[in-house]
Structures are given as C-alpha cells and as structure tokens.
Amino acid sequence: MSVPLLTLLLSSLFAVAPAQAADAAAAALISVQVNQVSLEAHGPKKAIVEYLGQQSGGSYRVLRDGKESSKGNLTALPAFDEWGAGKHYFVADFSQDSEAGSYVIEAELGGEKAVSAPVIVQENALFNATASSLLAYFHSSRNTNIKDRHLRIYDSQRYADVWGGWNDAGGDEGKYLSHLSYANFFNPQQASMVTWVLAKTASASPQLYRKAGLEAKVLDEAFWGADYLHRILDPQGYFYTTVFDKWGTDNAERMVTGFEGLDGKYSKSYKSSFRAGGGMAIAALARASILAKSSGAHGEFSAETYLADARRAFEHLQVHNLEYCYDGKENIIDDYTALMAATELYHATHEQQYLAAARIRAGKLSGRLTADGWFISDKGSRPYYHGVEAGLPILSLVYYREIETDAARIARAQKTIATALDAQLRLDSKVVNPYNYARQTFRTYDKGQLSRKVYEGFFMPHDNETGYWWQGESARLSSLSTAAILGGRAAAPQAAGAFGISANLAEFAQNQVDWTLGRNPYGMSMLHGFGVRNPPDADSAGPMTKGGVSNGITGATDSSTARGIVFAPGPDENQWRWVEQWLPHSAWLLLNAVTMAR
Structure with missing residues (x-):
C-alpha cells in the first residue's frame, strides 16, 4: 500500500483529529444510518438512529417503493460516548420486511425527523x-x-x-x-x-x-x-x-x-x-x-x-x-x-x-x-x-x-x-x-x-x-x-x-x-x-x-x-x-x- 513519506506531519494530524472527528452527517440532531447497498430478503435488517437531543423514545416507519411497509417504536440503547459525547442511539428493526424492493426508514424523535439512504432488499x-x-x-x-x-x-x-x-x-x-x-x-x-x-x-x-x-x-x-x-x-x-x-x-x-x-x-x-x-x-x-x-x-x-x-x-x-x-x-x-x-x-x-x-x-x-x-x-x-x-x-x-x-x-x-x-x-x-x-x-x-x-x-x-x-x-x-x-x-x-x-x-x-x-x-x-x-x-x-x-x-x-x-x-x-x-x-x-x- 502507499504510505506517507512526510512522517513529521503525523504530529500535526494527531493534534487536530479530535476536533475534526465529528462528521457533517453525524452533526445533525437526528440521523438514520443503514446499509446503503443491499440487504438479504430473509436476513437481519436494522437501521441505527443517532440523536443529539434528550428525547428517550421515538418511532419509525419503513417505506418500500414509497409505500408504508411496517412501523414501530425505536428501541433505545444504553449510553455510549466513546464515539462522541451527547449522542443517543436507537435501533429500528425491519427484519420482517422481506419483499423485494427499495426501502427507506423514517425516524422521529422529539419532533425531529430524518430519513435513511435507500437500500435494496433482494x-x-x-x-x-x-x-x-x-x-x-x-x-x-x-x-x-x-x-x-x-x-x-x-x-x-x-x-x-x-x-x-x-x-x-x-x-x-x-x-x-x-x-x-x-x-x-x-x-x-x-x-x-x-x-x-x-x-x-x-x-x-x-x-x-x-x-x-x-x-x-x-x-x-x-x-x-x-x-x-x-x-x-x-x-x-x-x-x-x-x-x-x-x-x-x-x-x-x-x-x-x-x-x-x-x-x-x-x-x-x-x-x-x-x-x-x-x-x-x-x-x-x-x-x-x-x-x-x-x-x-x-x-x-x-x-x-x-x-x-x-x-x-x-x-x-x-x-x-x-x-x-x-x-x-x-x-x-x-x-x-x-x-x-x-x-x-x-x-x-x-x-x-x-x-x-x-x-x-x-x-x-x-x-x-x-x-x-x-x-x-x-x-x-x-x-x-x-x-x-x-x-x-x-x-x-x-x-x-x-x-x-x-x-x-x-x-x-x-x-x-x-x-x-x-x-x-x-x-x-x-x-x-x-x-x-x-x-x-x-x-x-x-x-x-x-x-x-x-x-x-x-x-x-x-x-x-x-x-x-x-x-x-x-x-x-x-x-x-x-x-x-x-x-x-x-x-x-x-x-x-x-x-x-x-x-x-x-x-x-x-x-x-x-x-x-x-x-x-x-x-x-x-x-x-x-x-x-x-x-x-x-x-x-x-x-x-x-x-x-x-x-x-x-x-x-x-x-x-x-x-x-x-x-x-x-x-x-x-x-x-x-x-x-x-x-x-x-x-x-x-x-x-x-x-x-x-
């Protein structure tokens, strides 16, 4: 693999990394992360919702080809701050949705909504x-x-x-x-x-x-x-x-x-x-x-x-x-x-x-x-x-x-x-x-x-x-x-x-x-x-x-x-x-x- 030859730059990289670690997509109050390519029809399917607010519960909808396929309440996960202070994590499980199609997951927490990227199920x-x-x-x-x-x-x-x-x-x-x-x-x-x-x-x-x-x-x-x-x-x-x-x-x-x-x-x-x-x-x-x-x-x-x-x-x-x-x-x-x-x-x-x-x-x-x-x-x-x-x-x-x-x-x-x-x-x-x-x-x-x-x-x-x-x-x-x-x-x-x-x-x-x-x-x-x-x-x-x-x-x-x-x-x-x-x-x-x- 190619490697950096300017090794002295590593020290400056290490100094600035923590301040830059937060990504723009994660900086939103709420985001829905899902496999963006393809999921097995009869396999596990979960979206992860990241939330920077204080709401402890929320809901989600699963849309297949633009129409509602299923819905439910988000499952809250215990506190975890190693990858960013103030984040709360929730799971939207849509494993039961097995029909072929293009899916998106909508999540709502504290009046804030977000939609995932699409994923093909097949x-x-x-x-x-x-x-x-x-x-x-x-x-x-x-x-x-x-x-x-x-x-x-x-x-x-x-x-x-x-x-x-x-x-x-x-x-x-x-x-x-x-x-x-x-x-x-x-x-x-x-x-x-x-x-x-x-x-x-x-x-x-x-x-x-x-x-x-x-x-x-x-x-x-x-x-x-x-x-x-x-x-x-x-x-x-x-x-x-x-x-x-x-x-x-x-x-x-x-x-x-x-x-x-x-x-x-x-x-x-x-x-x-x-x-x-x-x-x-x-x-x-x-x-x-x-x-x-x-x-x-x-x-x-x-x-x-x-x-x-x-x-x-x-x-x-x-x-x-x-x-x-x-x-x-x-x-x-x-x-x-x-x-x-x-x-x-x-x-x-x-x-x-x-x-x-x-x-x-x-x-x-x-x-x-x-x-x-x-x-x-x-x-x-x-x-x-x-x-x-x-x-x-x-x-x-x-x-x-x-x-x-x-x-x-x-x-x-x-x-x-x-x-x-x-x-x-x-x-x-x-x-x-x-x-x-x-x-x-x-x-x-x-x-x-x-x-x-x-x-x-x-x-x-x-x-x-x-x-x-x-x-x-x-x-x-x-x-x-x-x-x-x-x-x-x-x-x-x-x-x-x-x-x-x-x-x-x-x-x-x-x-x-x-x-x-x-x-x-x-x-x-x-x-x-x-x-x-x-x-x-x-x-x-x-x-x-x-x-x-x-x-x-x-x-x-x-x-x-x-x-x-x-x-x-x-x-x-x-x-x-x-x-x-x-x-x-x-x-x-x-x-x-x-x-x-x-």
Whole structure:
C-alpha cells in the first residue's frame, strides 16, 4: 500500500483529529444510518438512529417503493460516548420486511425527523448487487507493465519474469503476496488471497456466477492470478514476496525485493514464507488446478502446471519455511496459511501426505486457543489480532474439517470454531456497541516491548510491531462475517435461520457488512460507486475505481489503543489510511458475498 513519506506531519494530524472527528452527517440532531447497498430478503435488517437531543423514545416507519411497509417504536440503547459525547442511539428493526424492493426508514424523535439512504432488499443480495463491479475492479487493477518481464532480483544480478498480477492499491503499482514481514505478526494475504478467492468461489459456486452472466469473467480473472503466481515461483521453489519500487518515489529501481518500514527500505526478505503469502499462493494454485479441470478452461498455463507448482512450493516450504520467517520462528499466520495450502492440495490430489500435513497444522492452531476464546499468535501469550484477515484462522479450520475423516479431529476443529465465535460475540457485547462492530483483544507494542496489559477495543491499536501501519478495517470485517457464516454452518448449523446459522451469528455477520456499506457513524459506503456517499478523492490514495473498497474508519489518531473514532481528517499525505482502495478489501467482500448467497 502507499504510505506517507512526510512522517513529521503525523504530529500535526494527531493534534487536530479530535476536533475534526465529528462528521457533517453525524452533526445533525437526528440521523438514520443503514446499509446503503443491499440487504438479504430473509436476513437481519436494522437501521441505527443517532440523536443529539434528550428525547428517550421515538418511532419509525419503513417505506418500500414509497409505500408504508411496517412501523414501530425505536428501541433505545444504553449510553455510549466513546464515539462522541451527547449522542443517543436507537435501533429500528425491519427484519420482517422481506419483499423485494427499495426501502427507506423514517425516524422521529422529539419532533425531529430524518430519513435513511435507500437500500435494496433482494435474494442473494450482496452477490447480486456487487459481484459484477468487484470483478471489474480486479480487471481494472491488472498490471501490464512490460518492464516486469525482466526485473532484477534484490542484491543480485539475477533477473526474473514477474509480469502480470494486480496493482496492490489505488496509490500503489507494486505487486505483493504480502508485506509487513519485518513485524512478524501482521502479514496480510494479498495477491495470492485474491487468486484463491476467485478460484475457490468459481469452482464452489459456478451456478451463481453463471446465473449472473459472470462465469467467463471470474474464470478469466482467476487464471490471470494463477498465471502470475506461476511466474513468481523461483526455480528453487519459493515465491517472490513483492515487486516493489518504493511506491514510485525517489526514482527507486523496480525490482523483486522485500522491504521494511515507513521509508520502504529494500531488504533480502523477498522469499515468501507460508505467512508471507506462500501458503495462500499454494492454496490458490491448487484450487486453480481444480477449477481448470472442472471448467475446461485455463490461462496461459495448464491445470497440470498449476498443480505441479503448488506441489513443488509446498514441499520446499515444508523444509525451508523457518529460513524465510523474518524472526526465524513460525507463528499463527504460518499455521493457518499452511493449513489452507495442505487442505487445497488434498482437494486437488486426495493424497494422504497432505491430509497428514493439514492435521499437524490444525492441531497447532487449535492448541493456540485460550480458555477465553482468543488465539495466541506466538509461543508466549501475545493475542492474535489482525487488521485484515482476523477470520482466516476460523475459516482454515472450516475448510480443513471438509477433508478430515477422523471423528475426534473433526470434533476438536468444530469445538475450536464454536469457542472462537462464541468468544467474539461475548467480546462485542461486553460494552455498549450500537453498531455491533467486531471488537478485538490485543497488547500494544512500544519501544521493543509488548504491554503487560491485555486490552479490548474496537479498532486496531496504533502502537503495534509495524511502527506505523494501521488503517481502516474493511477486509477484517468481511473476513469475520464470512467466518461467522461458514463457522456457524460447520459447528452449529440452523437450517431455518438466516444464512443457515443462529440468529446472533447471522446478525453479527450482517452487521459487519452493513458497516462497510454505509451503516456507520459517517453514513458512508466504502464500496465505490454504491450508496449515497463514498470516501473523497485524495492524492495519497490514488484514483478511485467502482468496485474498489476503501480502507475505512479507524480509532482516533491521538490514541495509542485506538479509542475514539475518526475518518480521513487530513492532512492529505495520510488520507490513504482511510480512503485508499486495496485488493484484499474487495477480495474478502466477494468471498463474503458468495458465502451469504450459498
């Protein structure tokens, strides 16, 4: 992702953020916030009313296509002032309104009235509304720089063909399997995750894409990603982590390299460990081989080539992964990405060696779960928290469960899934949480030390091992929504419930999507081209593209533990934290959409 180079401006940003945190939409006496894109016909549907007056009760009406559909009394929530003093929150529940149409919610409190943005209610709502634009966003993000056919590898005179792939973000033409390797616990799954999502959803739900007229497009994009992964697989068996040019600054040479920190210092850490994108690259190639065989289509390379690549890379990392881990130690991200790799290789081959490898990783992952229901990320007591893929540990166990034949191991995986999801719901409800935002458990990191205290909060703490990286969490929310649905179906299915899960999990899953699509304190849809209000343009964030998802809302800039709330207060050099569109956000939203539809 692009980063601000004028780091001194951060001090002034932190000084002005609290005064600017109040958004114009929230400054009105009364406002009605709702998902501005689409809601599932038979799923949870709630609007949040924010009110600055003193009235303790009010009413609402639901209008479908301009005519009253239902009405009721607003439900008052307990006092909550972390996101603004003097605010009162109310809920308008219109879950019973299931007929297809365009809805608005009118609220009245103390003689003041407000109307929500419109939202479409339909079957397979999120997929039908967004899938076409999400695929178009990936296509528009393709990198076709001919110079990438012959790029130098860091600290050598070797050259590689690394053509293809996708630009990582609106303000960044770099290509990443992952970044932040130097911080050890924050590696996000980037280009390989996109490829896997495309290949996985295309092979698992071809009829969904076919009905929408999108089958050819998703196949084309999935194989575009798989072809890139083939090219960045070194003859020795490791993947190149990044193709990077310091975000286009300082006349830097574009090359295959690792990098560190805010200034993008080049490093030798360009060999991907499992956690640095290697595991998900293996999973993506194995799944692409399955897709190629089932569809009869492929990219520049064949199903056999994709599978051979996945096999070779997995065998290599099984021996050399510790060499490529920045600190020489594996952590939770290695466990869940290696589990994804082994699981997909088993799907592609049905060979027992991959089931055996998956069992080892699943056992380690379950062993990281504490009695309180959160995962330990290291060999000590550091809580696992992640700004991008917090749901992936649960998802990896869900997918592993599909290949497991041993009843005891299945039961252990299911218990881990259920315990982790129950803990998430408890954490969310421990404080007043008007939007039902997914909270997280963490320890801060400052001057080389983890805090002794374990914190709980809404947003990713700014004092963390990266030294600079915190941003909006659109991908994280979709990952947790997806984990809630698939995890709920695996551990405690309820066929009659929304999404086939319990009411509490269904509401949690829907609420995370709602936040990204406009039901948030800023009344802003992070999905560009959808809703009544999108994030503004910003030079540091690059161009905005329909179907791209902006980073989103964060904790207040002056809080090391990310208490409070803020969106894009400026100055512009830092706007990327909130505004920039990033591949993982759209990838996770697409997986979320297919999961909800299925």
